[in-house]
Structure formats: C-alpha cells, structure tokens
C-alpha cells in the first residue's frame with residue numbers, strides 16, 4: 001500500500017492533526033484556513049514572499065560539505081546552513097510568510113509565542129519590516145536562558161510578555177498566545193512558530209519551511225549530480241525545521257529521514273522532552289499528536305537544556321511519519337548535544353544552536369556506508385546559547 005503524507009482537507013495526517021479547539025477558536029482557525037488556501041498559491045503572494053526570502057533572508061542558504069564531519073563519520077556530510085538566514089535561524093522563513101498573510105487578512109496586531117526566542121525575533125523582525133504591532137509571549141524561564149533574544153525583540157519594537165504559569169516555558173507561551181487570539185480574533189493574527197497547533201498551522205508552517213528541502217534537492221544535484229541524499233537529519237521541537245527539511249523527500253522512500261529529539265538528562269530520569277519516543281496519542285494545543293506521558297509530566301517534564309526543544313509534544317506530521325515508520329527518532333541527551341556543538345565549533349568554526357546540536361549528535365548514533373550522502377539541517381546559530389556553552393566549557397577543558 002502506498003503511504004500518504006499529505007494533509008487531508010480536515011487537517012489530518014493519518015490519525016494525527018485536526019482542529020480540536022473550542023467553538024470560539026474554531027471560527028478563527030476556519031477563517032485562517034480559508035485565507036491560507038486563498039493566498040498560498042497566489043502568484044502575487046508567492047512573488048512577494050520569494051523576493052523577501054532571496055533579498056532579505058539571504059536565500060538560498062548554502063549546502064556546505066564539511067570535510068571533517070565527513071571523515072569523522074565515514075560518509076559525505078553536508079550542512080544545510082539555516083544558521084546563515086537573517087536573524088540566525090530557519091524561523092524567519094515561516095514568520096515572513098505568515099506576516100504577509102496577516103497583512104492581507106487586515107490584522108492590526110500580531111501575537112506569537114517563543115521558546116528559544118528565535119521565532120520571537122523572527123516575528124518581531126517581520127513585523128518591523130511590514131509595520132505590524134507585535135506581542136510575543138515567552139515563558140519566564142526562557143526569558144532568563146535566552147536573554148539576548150529578549151533584548152533583540154525589545155529593540156525591534158515588540159512587547160515581550162512573560163508567562164509565569166506552569167513550567168514557564170514554550171508550552172505555556174503557546175497557551176497564552178492562543179488565549180490572546182481567542183479574546184480578539186477580529187484584530188489579532190496568531191503567528192505560530194512551529195508545525196504544531198490546530199489545522200491549518202501544521203500544514204502552513206511545513207509549506208512555508210519547505211523551501212529548505214526544495215533548495216537541498218537543487219543544490220545536491222549541482223554539487224553531487226544527484227537529487228536524493230541517503231539521509232536527511234533534523235532536530236525536532238515542534239517540527240518546523242524537520243518538516244521543512246523532509247517535505248520534498250517524503251515520497252522518496254530511499255531517503256532515510258531522521259529526527260533528533262530532546263533526551264534531556266536521559267529518558268530513564270523522566271527529565272526530557274522525548275515525546276516521539278516516550279509519548280502517547282493525545283490532544284495538545286488543538287491537534288491530536290504524540291504528547292509526553294503522564295509519568296513524564298509527573299517527573300516535572302518537559303525538560304531540555306535547549307529552550308527550542310523544551311515542548312511536551314510534536315506536530316502531527318512528524319508524529320505520522322514516525323507512526324508509519326517513514327522517519328526514525330533518535331533521543332539525544334543534553335550532554336551529547338553540548339559535546340556535538342563543541343565538536344563542530346572546534347572542527348569547522350561553526351557554533352550551532354543547542355537545538356541543531358541535537359541533530360549533530362545523532363550522527364554519532366547512525367551507521368553510515370562510505371557512499372552515503374547525509375544532509376543535516378543546521379537550523380540555527382549558537383550566539384543565543386553562548387552563556388550555556390560557557391557554563392559547560394569545562395567539558396572541553398576551559399575553566
């Protein structure tokens with residue numbers, strides 16, 4: 001039987017997805033779905049979006065062959081350099097696309113959630129460019145650990161609202177943003193930053209991020225004479241960089257898709273955010289998906305050293321990919337991610353975001369053949385994580 005990885009009209013990938021929201025919010029999501037359908041393939045929308053991706057974001061981002069990673073892993077390793085995007089991560093691809101849509105829908109104010117602050121900075125940037133008012137909800141815990149991104153958002157003119165409920169991280173920030181949208185749907189556009197939430201967000205975010213895999217195919221053809229790699233590896237929080245990196249390879253079954261999720265302090269401790277490995281099927285933020293189990297919640301979860309992966313669920317498309325065996329999952333601990341980040345920094349002079357470092361660590365857990373071509377999405381740069389890297393620098397002998 002051929003597998004189907006496209007979204008159904010109701011927003012499902014297999015059993016995952018949908019729009020499980022209260023009546024008041026259902027009107028908002030339906031209105032958004034109508035406008036998304038209306039504009040996404042509109043030539044004028046696409047022309048404006050593509051021009052911004054090129055001249056403002058700096059796309060296409062390079063596909064860089066790391067000689068040292070290649071010899072370390074005994075295959076060809078390419079890095080898709082989303083860290084070189086304007087604002088330092090892939091998040092801007094989605095933020096600009098949705099901000100253009102919000103403009104067309106006549107929104108007065110944008111609200112967004114953020115964990116690592118990268119989506120917050122990307123949204124505040126898009127709002128500055130397009131003259132939109134911007135409010136970013138951020139967990140109080142994340143405000144401390146991603147301080148430099150908070151300052152950037154403020155300088156860009158965005159209001160950063162601290163969320164003090166629950167674990168004071170991304171999960172609670174999404175709740176707060178959904179509440180704000182529900183309270184004033186006429187004037188507010190909720191610009192969600194990952195491939196999570198009620199339909200149409202997961203599909204819309206994956207489509208806006210699919211430029212990543214579109215470029216990978218064309219670049220690999222030019223650089224290696226073939227369009228298909230053997231592996232595509234990406235880290236996963238909610239799944240925006242992963243779905244964007246996989247999107248144009250979903251039906252190419254010879255391409256192995258690998259998701260690196262946050263193993264935190266180790267799965268056995270319950271202190272992790274490994275919802276694909278340890279989760280159950282439940283509704284989270286309006287979508288039926290894989291969510292951390294009750295036991296992990298009792299252990300105080302979710303937890304990750306990386307704010308962008310510190311989320312109790314994933315988007316419905318990655319959940320479906322794992323459920324059907326189309327993608328494999330590798331949990332990575334904090335320590336493995338830190339070591340992989342220091343390793344790339346010392347070998348190639350590239351300091352990756354802590355999130356992306358999880359994908360780098362996954363390379364150590366896979367067996368490659370010398371002829372294999374591996375593309376790893378380096379989703380962001382590590383400037384925002386400098387304090388964490390310095391805090392743990394004794395691992396590389398720096399006191």
Ligand SMILES: Cc1ncc(COP(=O)(O)O)c(C=O)c1O
Pocket residue numbers: 089090115116117118119193194195235236237238239240241242307308309353355356379380381
């Ligand atoms: C650099 C970077 N990579 C990855 C992620 C994880 O998000 P997603 O799974 O949506 O790509 C984040 C989230 O903030 C991030 O900042």
